[in-house]
Amino acid sequence: MPIIFRHRRTGLGHPVRVGLVAAAVLAATGGAVLAAGSPTMRLAADATDTSITGFTGKCVDVADANTANGTAVQLYDCNGTGAQRWSSPGDGTLRAFGKCLDIQGAGTADGTSVWLWDCHGEANQQWVVTEAHDIVNPATDRCLDVRGYDNTNRTPLQIWPCTGAANQKWFDSKAANPPANDDGGVVDGVGGGDGGDAPVGFIVSEGQFNAMFPARNPFYTYQGLTAALGAYPGFTASGDDTTKKREAAAFLANVGHETGGLAHVTEQNTANHSHYCDPGRPYGCPAGQSAYYGRGPTQLSWNFNYKAAGDALGIDLLNNPGLVESDSSVAWKTALWYWNTQSGPGTMTPHDAMTNNSGFGQTIRSINGALECDGKNPAQVQDRVANYQRFVQILGTTPGDNVYC
Missing domain, CATH: 1.10.530.10 (Lysozyme)
Incomplete structure (x- = not known):
C-alpha cells in the first residue's frame, strides 16, 4: 500500500511531513505496536493487535478494561491485557474491544479527552501516524497527548497542539528489524522496570533517549x-x-x-x-x-x-x-x-x-x-x-x- 503524505504544521509553526495513515500502518501489519524505542517508525510484519506504548514506556490503556461507551483512555503500566490491545481494520480508526479511540463529544478544544466509543467513522475517530511519531487527528490538527506531561498511572490522554514533546511520541517495538539492544518487546521505560532496552549498567534506555531527542x-x-x-x-x-x-x-x-x-x-x-x-x-x-x-x-x-x-x-x-x-x-x-x-x-x-x-x-x-x-x-x-x-x-x-x- 503506498504511503500517503500531506503537510501540516506543528504547534511550534514548523512544517513537518505527515504520512502513514493509521489505517494503512496498522492494517498492513494486522495491527502494529507503537512503542517508545526506535528512531524511525518500524512495522512488525507478524504483529496482530498489540500495545500502543509511548511516554516513559507506559501503555495506552482502556480504564478498568471497561467496554462501555465513554470509558476513559489513559496512560498505564504495560501489562499485556486486553485493555491495552489496539488494532485497525484499515479505515483510519484505532480500536480496542471492537470500539474506537474517539475524541470526547467531537470536541476540538485543547485538552479535550479521548475515550472509547462505538465506531462510526466520523472525523473525531480518524488518526494519522506521522514520520515524527505523532498520532494526529486530522480534523483538529492535534496530537494524542499525555495530559500534563504526567507519567503516573491513570493519567488521561487528550488532544493537544503538536509540540514535538516526548508525551506525544509513539513508536513500534515489535519491528521486523529492531535496532541493536532492542529486545522486540514492549519497552518498560521509566518509573519502574528495568529501563527497557538499555544495555546492562546504563540507566537510560534507547526509548528514553529517543524521547529526549526525537529530532x-x-x-x-x-x-x-x-x-x-x-x-x-x-x-x-x-x-x-x-x-x-x-x-x-x-x-x-x-x-x-x-x-x-x-x-x-x-x-x-x-x-x-x-x-x-x-x-x-x-x-x-x-x-x-x-x-x-x-x-x-x-x-x-x-x-x-x-x-x-x-x-x-x-x-x-x-x-x-x-x-x-x-x-x-x-x-x-x-x-x-x-x-x-x-x-x-x-x-x-x-x-x-x-x-x-x-x-x-x-x-x-x-x-x-x-x-x-x-x-x-x-x-x-x-x-x-x-x-x-x-x-x-x-x-x-x-x-x-x-x-x-
Whole structure:
C-alpha cells in the first residue's frame, strides 16, 4: 500500500511531513505496536493487535478494561491485557474491544479527552501516524497527548497542539528489524522496570533517549553513546538509582543545549573555525590552522583540548580531529572525557557535581560558567535547566536541589 503524505504544521509553526495513515500502518501489519524505542517508525510484519506504548514506556490503556461507551483512555503500566490491545481494520480508526479511540463529544478544544466509543467513522475517530511519531487527528490538527506531561498511572490522554514533546511520541517495538539492544518487546521505560532496552549498567534506555531527542541528527546514535561508556565506567554508576538518573539527565541536558538538541555535529559559525589553533603549544596544529573547531556533543575545540582528550582516550585526535565528526562513538567519548575529568571554569568536574549532590547548577558552572553563571546569561542557563527538568521526568526521578548556578 503506498504511503500517503500531506503537510501540516506543528504547534511550534514548523512544517513537518505527515504520512502513514493509521489505517494503512496498522492494517498492513494486522495491527502494529507503537512503542517508545526506535528512531524511525518500524512495522512488525507478524504483529496482530498489540500495545500502543509511548511516554516513559507506559501503555495506552482502556480504564478498568471497561467496554462501555465513554470509558476513559489513559496512560498505564504495560501489562499485556486486553485493555491495552489496539488494532485497525484499515479505515483510519484505532480500536480496542471492537470500539474506537474517539475524541470526547467531537470536541476540538485543547485538552479535550479521548475515550472509547462505538465506531462510526466520523472525523473525531480518524488518526494519522506521522514520520515524527505523532498520532494526529486530522480534523483538529492535534496530537494524542499525555495530559500534563504526567507519567503516573491513570493519567488521561487528550488532544493537544503538536509540540514535538516526548508525551506525544509513539513508536513500534515489535519491528521486523529492531535496532541493536532492542529486545522486540514492549519497552518498560521509566518509573519502574528495568529501563527497557538499555544495555546492562546504563540507566537510560534507547526509548528514553529517543524521547529526549526525537529530532536529533542521525550521527548521534544511541549505539554510539553506549559504545563510548566503557571509556568512563564510573559515569552513571555511582550512588543510588536517583543519583544515576540525575547524572544521566544532567549530561544529556548539557550536551543537548550545546548542540541544539543534538542537531549540530560541528560548530555552525564557520568564520570561527580558524580561531582555535594556539600556535604557542609545542605540538602546534599539525592538522591545520582551521582544523580544531567545535565538534561533537560538547563541541570540543582548540588544539590543546583535542590533544588532551585524545591522549586520555588513546586516540590521536591532534592529528585526526575529524574523527570527532565522523565516528559517533569517538564523539561521545570526547563528551564523556570532559564530563568526567575536566572542571573548566568551575571547581569540580560535572561528574563529581552530580555524584556529591552539589547539584545541576555546578555542571553548568564547570562547562560554561564564566559566560553564563552569576547572572551573566540567564537565558542560556534556563535552557539547560529546562532540558534537565524534562529529562529527569522522562527518567522517572526529580531534579534535586541547586539546579541553577
